[in-house]
Amino acid sequence: MSLKAVLFDAADTLFRIRGSVGAAYGVVAARHGVAVTAADVERCFRGVFRGMPPLAFPGAAEAELPRLEYAWWRQLVASVFAGTRFNDFDAFFADLFEYFAYGDSWELFPDTVPALTALRARGLRLAIVSNFDGRLTRICEGLGIGAYFDAIVMSARVGAAKPDPRIFAVALQRLGVSAAEAVHVGDSLREDVAGARSAGLQATLIRRDTPASGPDVVCDLSQIQTS
Numbered sequence: 001m002s003l004k005a006v007l008f009d010a011a012d013t014l015f016r017i018r019g020s021v022g023a024a025y026g027v028v029a030a031r032h033g034v035a036v037t038a039a040d041v042e043r044c045f046r047g048v049f050r051g052m053p054p055l056a057f058p059g060a061a062e063a064e065l066p067r068l069e070y071a072w073w074r075q076l077v078a079s080v081f082a083g084t085r086f087n088d089f090d091a092f093f094a095d096l097f098e099y100f101a102y103g104d105s106w107e108l109f110p111d112t113v114p115a116l117t118a119l120r121a122r123g124l125r126l127a128i129v130s131n132f133d134g135r136l137t138r139i140c141e142g143l144g145i146g147a148y149f150d151a152i153v154m155s156a157r158v159g160a161a162k163p164d165p166r167i168f169a170v171a172l173q174r175l176g177v178s179a180a181e182a183v184h185v186g187d188s189l190r191e192d193v194a195g196a197r198s199a200g201l202q203a204t205l206i207r208r209d210t211p212a213s214g215p216d217v218v219c220d221l222s223q224i225q226t227s
Contacts, residue, residue: 003226005177006119007168007196009186010130011106013206015143018107021045025080028099032092034084041080048079054161055131069133069156073097101135103142109208115221116148124226127151127171129184131161131191150175162188163195172199185224 008014017024022042029036052075057068074093086092099105119126126149130136133156140146151174155161158170172179179200186192187206193216196203204224205217218224 003181003183005125005175005182007127007129007171007182007184009192010128010132010136012187013185014112015106015108018105028096032086034086044080048076052076055133056155056159056161058159065157066134101138103139106139106143108143111221116145120148125150125175125177127153127175129153129167129171131155162191163198165199168196168199168201
């Protein structure tokens with residue numbers, strides 16, 4: 001069966017943080033009178049992030065989702081800065097949360113727009129499937145890629161996070177295609193590759209830092225196989 005749709009992970013697949021998490025947190029902390037070392041914050045962030053529950057709120061009312069997203073990230077950031085004294089932590093966190101809500105804080109990979117343009121020209125339907133919150137739509141618009149996608153599916157808004165197959169099912173339903181007609185592309189073996197395959201999709205791993213080593217691994221989005 002020929003492919004009709006390509007699904008993408010978002011962060012570290014289509015775009016990345018401008019600079020680094022540690023550097024960005026340091027910039028915002030400095031605005032609130034706190035000096036931190038970017039490398040230390042980065043290391044702590046990665047450890048805390050791995051230990052957080054999925055960014056998904058099954059059964060929650062839609063009106064409650066923005067508050068729950070905000071609280072999830074506040075818990076993470078509070079853990080990263082445990083032991084650091086702020087005059088007003090809530091003001092710092094509000095600033096930090098907003099900092100990452102705009103395209104200016106992120107940067108596209110050079111291959112993103114050419115690949116999306118080529119896939120759309122071939123008539124394929126496109127979607128993002130990401131363990132992210134409601135800010136993702138604004139980020140994509142700010143980066144100039146929002147119009148490429150027929151659906152942007154965020155874990156925090158649909159009640160399931162990759163590798164849960166249910167988040168992929170939501171994307172397929174919104175695109176109007178079957179699992180056999182879609183491939184998912186992402187940078188995580190567990191969340192993207194294993195998750196997509198568990199939902200019945202084909203999967204492609206992107207690793208820009210190493211040469212492609214097989215038909216299901218690419219180092220550039222232009223190498224995605226759709227036929």
